[in-house]
Amino acid sequence: MVEIQLENLTHAELDRLRAVYEPLARSVRQLIDATIRTEMDADAVTAATAQIDAVTARLRTRQIDGSFGVRYTTAGAPMAWGDAVCGVRNPIAPPLVTERDGDRVFSEFELGAAYEGPTGHVHGGVCAMVLDHLLGEVAADSDKPRFTGTLTVRYRRPTPLGALRAEAWIDRIDGPKAFAAGHILAGQQVTAEAEGVFILPKWARG
Numbered sequence: 001m002v003e004i005q006l007e008n009l010t011h012a013e014l015d016r017l018r019a020v021y022e023p024l025a026r027s028v029r030q031l032i033d034a035t036i037r038t039e040m041d042a043d044a045v046t047a048a049t050a051q052i053d054a055v056t057a058r059l060r061t062r063q064i065d066g067s068f069g070v071r072y073t074t075a076g077a078p079m080a081w082g083d084a085v086c087g088v089r090n091p092i093a094p095p096l097v098t099e100r101d102g103d104r105v106f107s108e109f110e111l112g113a114a115y116e117g118p119t120g121h122v123h124g125g126v127c128a129m130v131l132d133h134l135l136g137e138v139a140a141d142s143d144k145p146r147f148t149g150t151l152t153v154r155y156r157r158p159t160p161l162g163a164l165r166a167e168a169w170i171d172r173i174d175g176p177k178a179f180a181a182g183h184i185l186a187g188q189q190v191t192a193e194a195e196g197v198f199i200l201p202k203w204a205r206g
């Protein structure tokens with residue numbers, strides 16, 4: 001069973017915390033990109049490393065134990081801030097923002113150097129992660145998540161780094177199981193597509 005933590009926060013307090021931590025994650029995300037692409041000399045890199053280590057040590061003087069976990073406010077607002085795909089506090093996350101368009105969900109996002117596999121293209125595992133997230137979003141039952149049972153990904157062509165769009169939709173519902181499908185688009189071309197079965201856990205079936 002997934003442990004869910006409730007936070008007694010108002011919407012204003014939630015917005016305040018987001019305004020504090022989201023810029024930090026954004027800056028570290030830029031740092032990751034710069035780390036991959038910099039061609040500064042050894043002295044500059046050594047100096048930057050020392051500065052980064054000092055900032056990291058300062059941030060670690062007060063931190064939670066373990067991971068951020070699955071959290072909601074007592075008003076029901078989700079706080080998936082540590083999530084690897086959409087977490088606003090996770091600099092590894094692109095992060096994806098999911099929107100609804102009728103029966104579909106979609107996200108427009110950009111993947112840069114940190115997500116590279118083949119030269120100039122997105123790592124196939126990252127494509128699978130994005131599709132798993134989008135299919136899971138469309139499969140969710142109201143405020144109750146459905147978890148991945150199976151996921152099949154077909155790679156139609158290499159996915160280029162840069163601006164992308166992902167879409168997902170429900171094929172059918174069979175009891176606690178949702179059968180979802182989706183794809184990633186680069187421009188008008190489908191680069192990867194997926195089908196999956198997402199299952200409502202027993203504890204969420206009422």
